[in-house]
Amino acid sequence: MRLDRIIKGGNVVTPAGTFTGDVGIAGEKIVALGAELEAGPGTDVIDASGHHVLPGVLDVHVHLELPFCGTVSADDYRTGTRAGARGGVTTVIDFAIPYAGDSLSQAADNWLRKAEGKALIDYTFHICITRYAEHKPQIKGMVDRGFTTFKEFMIYESEGWQSDDRALFGTLEQMREHGTMLLVHAESARVLDELIARHHTPELMTRYGARLHPMTRPNFVEAEAIQRAVQWSEATGGQLYIVHLSTAEGTDIIRAAQARGVPVLAETCAQYLVLDDSVFEGKDGHLFACCPQVKKPKDVERLWKGLHDGEVSVVSTDTCTFTREQKAMWDGDWTKIPMGLPGLETLLPLVYTHGVLGGRITLDELAMKLSTNPARIMGLYPRKGAIMVGADADLAIIHPNASRTVSPSTMETNADWSPYEGWELAGFARTTLSRGEVIVDGYKVVGREGRGQWLPRTSAGLEAFQASRPEPIPEAPAPKPRAAAAGAR
Numbered sequence: 219m220r221l222d223r224i225i226k227g228g229n230v231v232t233p234a235g236t237f238t239g240d241v242g243i244a245g246e247k248i249v250a251l252g253a254e255l256e257a258g259p260g261t262d263v264i265d266a267s268g269h270h271v272l273p274g275v276l277d278v279h280v281h282l283e284l285p286f287c288g289t290v291s292a293d294d295y296r297t298g299t300r301a302g303a304r305g306g307v308t309t310v311i312d313f314a315i316p317y318a319g320d321s322l323s324q325a326a327d328n329w330l331r332k333a334e335g336k337a338l339i340d341y342t343f344h345i346c347i348t349r350y351a352e353h354k355p356q357i358k359g360m361v362d363r364g365f366t367t368f369k370e371f372m373i374y375e376s377e378g379w380q381s382d383d384r385a386l387f388g389t390l391e392q393m394r395e396h397g398t399m400l401l402v403h404a405e406s407a408r409v410l411d412e413l414i415a416r417h418h419t420p421e422l423m424t425r426y427g428a429r430l431h432p433m434t435r436p437n438f439v440e441a442e443a444i445q446r447a448v449q450w451s452e453a454t455g456g457q458l459y460i461v462h463l464s465t466a467e468g469t470d471i472i473r474a475a476q477a478r479g480v481p482v483l484a485e486t487c488a489q490y491l492v493l494d495d496s497v498f499e500g501k502d503g504h505l506f507a508c509c510p511q512v513k514k515p516k517d518v519e520r521l522w523k524g525l526h527d528g529e530v531s532v533v534s535t536d537t538c539t540f541t542r543e544q545k546a547m548w549d550g551d552w553t554k555i556p557m558g559l560p561g562l563e564t565l566l567p568l569v570y571t572h573g574v575l576g577g578r579i580t581l582d583e584l585a586m587k588l589s590t591n592p593a594r595i596m597g598l599y600p601r602k603g604a605i606m607v608g609a610d611a612d613l614a615i616i617h618p619n620a621s622r623t624v625s626p627s628t629m630e631t632n633a634d635w636s637p638y639e640g641w642e643l644a645g646f647a648r649t650t651l652s653r654g655e656v657i658v659d660g661y662k663v664v665g666r667e668g669r670g671q672w673l674p675r676t677s678a679g680l681e682a683f684q685a686s687r688p689e690p691i692p693e694a695p696a697p698k699p700r701a702a703a704a705g706a707r
């Protein structure tokens with residue numbers, strides 16, 4: 219077989235285990251896995267010896283160029299996808315949110331326009347339902363257009379995005395009917411409003427500053443909302459996916475619901491695994507405001523355990539970048555801080571360094587939570603999410619322990635700060651391939667903007683997840699055996 223490229227001699231992580239050997243690529247696809255693949259005339263050989271070869275990462279929760287909190291998030295499809303590529307990300311899923319009066323289809327068109335000509339890596343969108351009565355009849359049309367995941371926010375009334383219980387219940391019924399999935403931002407709107415109103419005084423703002431952000435969002439704000447969304451999923455049988463899970467209590471609720479057969483899945487984000495709310499104490503504490511906010515060390519530990527035990531299936535970033543100047547809009551009032559963090563560039567390095575090198579998860583688990591599970595759950599598997607014959611040749615090649623210092627000045631993101639500034643992280647991509655093309659080489663982005671493609675889908679959720687259990691790969695030479703993935707792990 220003629221090979222355009224061979225990735226040679228790496229520690230190749232596949233769903234069936236890890237082996238030392240080669241990945242053969244023809245055109246955009248992986249066509250061979252083996253111990254000593256043969257190069258023909260014109261085959262480009264990339265040396266991966268002494269490196270891990272991982273499936274490209276899918277960051278299934280990003281917001282690029284999002285109008286939000288009175289400004290527009292600072293990473294667009296150009297800088298956001300370049301940042302992702304440098305962190306081994308080869309697919310992003312953003313959220314198409316209808317502007318006032320827009321239909322779901324117009325929202326998708328708006329987001330397609332943002333991506334076209336700029337995206338370096340492949341992409342698609344979750345479609346946000348912000349006016350249920352009007353948008354409900356449009357859901358089927360969006361499924362026919364290739365969108366199988368939808369989103370509702372239980373907060374953000376002032377943005378015009380908030381959904382009430384009627385909308386959640388009715389949309390979950392629709393998800394069941396169409397075999398699609400509803401992503402939910404779960405926080406308890408009215409209790410949150412009340413806690414914010416009680417604290418919104420000049421005295422308290424002078425005294426506590428940005429610490430009021432975590433003070434007004436105790437864990438029960440997330441837990442109650444997750445409980446309610448789970449209730450509606452249980453009642454309707456509609457597939458639910460809780461985004462950016464941040465609390466121990468929420469994780470316990472998900473675990474219990476899954477155990478009794480509720481079709482609910484959950485993701486957490488890298489920031490909830492490595493930061494806690496002590497970050498709000500510093501001079502620049504306001505920079506760290508995201509929604510939901512980072513929680514306590516006990517929540518961090520529970521989320522890692524949830525990843526390992528299986529109730530948390532995915533790690534994403536919720537990338538929503540704001541510069542120091544944008545964050546300065548708060549001017550001492552925490553309710554005015556543009557909420558969100560940069561994340562695409564550091565997802566793989568953070569989870570690799572703090573998860574794998576930190577002894578909390580294995581390399582196989584990392585590939586599962588960053589690539590294979592997101593692809594399976596979002597209806598992109600087997601095209602994306604695993605190193606196997608027939609899949610897109612989306613790969614991230616990382617050194618097992620060489621670290622780099624996080625510094626905004628050397629990063630692709632438009633952020634002029636980083637929550638992880640000065641941290642030593644391993645796991646930045648030495649080489650990233652997207653559909654067979656080298657887009658990061660020697661830690662530098664070399665790919666052409668605009669080459670990224672929109673990815674149509676036909677499925678999503680637990681059914682897609684369970685139907686796509688990875689098979690052992692016969693082509694792989696003597697993979698190290700490991701227990702087959704079970705349940706929603």
Ligand code: URP
Nearest residue numbers: 508509510536538557558
């Ligand atoms: O702080 C965040 N997460 N900003 C983006 C909007 C959201 O809730 O995901």
Ligand code: ZN
Nearest residue numbers: 403462509510
């Ligand atoms: Zn959210």
Ligand code: ZN
Nearest residue numbers: 279280281536
């Ligand atoms: Zn988000």
